[in-house]
Amino acid sequence: MAGGSGTRFWPLSRVKYPKQLISLAGEQSLVQQTVHRLAGLIPPRRILVVTAASQADAIRQQLPQIPTQNILVEPVGRNTAPCIALAALYLKKLDPKAVMAVMPADHLIQHTDEFKQALLMAASLANADDCLVTLGVEPRSPHTGYGYILLADEIAPLARLKAYKVKAFTEKPEFAKAKKYVAAGALWNSGIFVWRSEVILAALERHLPDIYKPLLGIEPALGIPQQESSLAGVYPRLPSISIDYGIMEKYSNTVVVKGDLGWNDVGSWTSLREVLPADDNGNVTLGEHLGLDSKNIILHSPHKPVATIGLENIIIVETEDVLLVCDADRAQDIKQMVDMLKNKGLEEYL
Amino acid sequence: MAGGSGTRFWPLSRVKYPKQLISLAGEQSLVQQTVHRLAGLIPPRRILVVTAASQADAIRQQLPQIPTQNILVEPVGRNTAPCIALAALYLKKLDPKAVMAVMPADHLIQHTDEFKQALLMAASLANADDCLVTLGVEPRSPHTGYGYILLADEIAPLARLKAYKVKAFTEKPEFAKAKKYVAAGALWNSGIFVWRSEVILAALERHLPDIYKPLLGIEPALGIPQQESSLAGVYPRLPSISIDYGIMEKYSNTVVVKGDLGWNDVGSWTSLREVLPADDNGNVTLGEHLGLDSKNIILHSPHKPVATIGLENIIIVETEDVLLVCDADRAQDIKQMVDMLKNKGLEEYL
Numbered sequence: 001m002a003g004g005s006g007t008r009f010w011p012l013s014r015v016k017y018p019k020q021l022i023s024l025a026g027e028q029s030l031v032q033q034t035v036h037r038l039a040g041l042i043p044p045r046r047i048l049v050v051t052a053a054s055q056a057d058a059i060r061q062q063l064p065q066i067p068t069q070n071i072l073v074e075p076v077g078r079n080t081a082p083c084i085a086l087a088a089l090y091l092k093k094l095d096p097k098a099v100m101a102v103m104p105a106d107h108l109i110q111h112t113d114e115f116k117q118a119l120l121m122a123a124s125l126a127n128a129d130d131c132l133v134t135l136g137v138e139p140r141s142p143h144t145g146y147g148y149i150l151l152a153d154e155i156a157p158l159a160r161l162k163a164y165k166v167k168a169f170t171e172k173p174e175f176a177k178a179k180k181y182v183a184a185g186a187l188w189n190s191g192i193f194v195w196r197s198e199v200i201l202a203a204l205e206r207h208l209p210d211i212y213k214p215l216l217g218i219e220p221a222l223g224i225p226q227q228e229s230s231l232a233g234v235y236p237r238l239p240s241i242s243i244d245y246g247i248m249e250k251y252s253n254t255v256v257v258k259g260d261l262g263w264n265d266v267g268s269w270t271s272l273r274e275v276l277p278a279d280d281n282g283n284v285t286l287g288e289h290l291g292l293d294s295k296n297i298i299l300h301s302p303h304k305p306v307a308t309i310g311l312e313n314i315i316i317v318e319t320e321d322v323l324l325v326c327d328a329d330r331a332q333d334i335k336q337m338v339d340m341l342k343n344k345g346l347e348e349y350l
Numbered sequence: 351m352a353g354g355s356g357t358r359f360w361p362l363s364r365v366k367y368p369k370q371l372i373s374l375a376g377e378q379s380l381v382q383q384t385v386h387r388l389a390g391l392i393p394p395r396r397i398l399v400v401t402a403a404s405q406a407d408a409i410r411q412q413l414p415q416i417p418t419q420n421i422l423v424e425p426v427g428r429n430t431a432p433c434i435a436l437a438a439l440y441l442k443k444l445d446p447k448a449v450m451a452v453m454p455a456d457h458l459i460q461h462t463d464e465f466k467q468a469l470l471m472a473a474s475l476a477n478a479d480d481c482l483v484t485l486g487v488e489p490r491s492p493h494t495g496y497g498y499i500l501l502a503d504e505i506a507p508l509a510r511l512k513a514y515k516v517k518a519f520t521e522k523p524e525f526a527k528a529k530k531y532v533a534a535g536a537l538w539n540s541g542i543f544v545w546r547s548e549v550i551l552a553a554l555e556r557h558l559p560d561i562y563k564p565l566l567g568i569e570p571a572l573g574i575p576q577q578e579s580s581l582a583g584v585y586p587r588l589p590s591i592s593i594d595y596g597i598m599e600k601y602s603n604t605v606v607v608k609g610d611l612g613w614n615d616v617g618s619w620t621s622l623r624e625v626l627p628a629d630d631n632g633n634v635t636l637g638e639h640l641g642l643d644s645k646n647i648i649l650h651s652p653h654k655p656v657a658t659i660g661l662e663n664i665i666i667v668e669t670e671d672v673l674l675v676c677d678a679d680r681a682q683d684i685k686q687m688v689d690m691l692k693n694k695g696l697e698e699y700l
Contacts, residue, residue, distance in 0.1 A: 290687065306674075318673055322655050
């Protein structure tokens with residue numbers, strides 16, 4: 001899933017170069033890392049990329065190893081449920097019994113080996129049953145932005161990783177509930193799912209018929225030249241809903257594989273503190289930093305040295321055509337800045 | 351006097367482009383403004399510029415109207431007393447009775463008409479007497495970085511401006527004294543002086559013979575091809591001292607012309623608050639500023655828009671090859687940053 005268009009990494013991320021296409025940690029972009037991470041497990045010809053029309057060219061450039069016909073272009077963004085339904089229909093056509101792994105293209109996973117083991121274990125569970133499998137990770141805090149997975153019985157382990165039946169799945173709970181869930185040993189949903197395509201399609205048919213039926217109607221056009229126009233006719237009318245709210249919260253036969261994945265959804269500039277090493281003063285820098293009494297700076301300036309004096313807890317992002325300097329406690333207001341630029345007609349900076 | 355090499359406007363000011371050569375307020379550089387300000391009063395052929403070897407090319411470029419032989423190049427910087435002695439000797443050779451006006455090339459004067467009136471009045475006083483005349487301005491605070499002029503009797507006014515005999519001249523007093531002086535109605539010395547060249551030379555002979563005698567020894571070489579080598583032989587051995595400490599504090603027949611010059615020595619980035627208009631949030635910006643909850647920012651970024659979120663009292667200076675972000679209360683530590691760069695061998699950013 002490589003169609004997101006967030007603004008939280010502005011000004012590095014832009015409309016045409018959203019988060020998954022930029023290099024935040026490491027030389028490769030997040031979508032390149034996502035594909036690269038599957039090396040030895042899933043060959044490029046068996047990887048589908050669902051993306052947005054505005055990003056398709058950049059995706060093809062960054063992922064030359066993926067066959068062109070494997071890049072599915074959504075005419076408009078409709079959140080994750082339609083994206084997954086489209087991919088599942090496409091896969092089922094290729095192989096009715098296909099096991100499908102779904103993963104966001106804009107997350108970071110630092111423990112590749114454990115990730116691969118978890119994915120294999122999830123595939124094995126999904127292959128044997130009509131369950132939906134999700135990869136779960138230890139929560140780091142009662143953050144209200146994630147899905148929480150409450151655990152039921154452990155499943156007899158197939159590998160050294162643990163897997164559990166899921167008692168309940170709650171997307172983005174309130175803080176008090178999130179705290180309770182963390183205390184009860186719940187896991188965060190990583191957003192990585194594994195299931196047979198026919199199983200998720202059956203779930204979509206039952207719980208999200210407004211998405212399932214129109215897409216099933218154009219299923220004959222998938223993989224042939226009519227695909228683009230058929231999608232253009234159907235997609236704009238689909239409801240915009242996430243797979244988490246639309247399916248995961250409702251489905252009863254869900255399983256979680258717990259892994260120490262080094263997973264991070266890198267949701268904002270401040271999340272770089274969690275995934276990049278800091279210097280002795282807590283500064284996390286991509287680029288040359290010349291600091292004098294400067295602490296907890298987040299700096300992205302690959303092409304120009306940045307001197308700072310007496311600064312604390314500041315985000316500095318230098319790009320070719322615009323500069324951002326932001327109180328790190330106000331990182332969530334970068335969206336507001338982008339809206340301001342839009343209202344001022346400064347499209348060139350979006 | 352255009353030979354200064356300050357670091358307080360780094361990274362805009364550089365070794366080869368110090369403060370007088372950059373555009374801080376207005377399109378022209380400060381040295382261009384200094385020459386331009388004299389239009390109609392002193393023609394370019396009667397303007398001497400004393401500068402440093404490293405800046406001579408840039409000075410010639412920025413001031414094409416000044417005849418090349420009027421640009422005197424000091425082989426090394428020795429503060430203002432040797433600079434003034436050199437210019438006075440040069441002038442005396444051209445005209446023994448010359449009245450000489452001395453002015454720093456890196457100050458801002460916003461009230462040009464009043465400045466010209468003050469200069470004319472000072473010239474008239476200097477022409478009639480063996481006095482040293484200085485232009486004084488109302489102090490804005492008991493700042494310890496300036497010279498304080500204590501007033502004696504008023505001189506019968508020759509114009510609408512007031513002039514006084516000077517009771518005492520004290521360069522850079524301690525804070526308690528500065529406060530006392532301000533309360534007593536003392537003026538700040540603007541660093542702009544007027545005198546006959548023979549008068550200042552007599553004062554130099556008496557009070558700074560270590561400067562006067564060596565320069566007098568090479569006086570025959572001034573204005574001819576031997577000038578450069580003669581200066582190179584003498585200058586490095588001259589003591590480095592300012593005219594304020596060396597002469598003004600000691601001379602007994604000093605006069606001050608008081609003017610509302612709109613004078614500012616623009617001594618640091620924060621001084622731009624005194625000379626440039628601020629927006630409703632107290633932000634002083636040269637360049638496009640996109641501010642969200644940002645107050646009292648000082649911004650210099652002529653070529654790239656700068657977005658700020660939740661910032662207060664911060665200096666941001668964007669240049670082609672380096673960026674500075676600095677707590678405005680720490681502006682004096684920019685010098686320390688420059689020293690740090692020097693120690694790290696990052697000469698290209700100095």
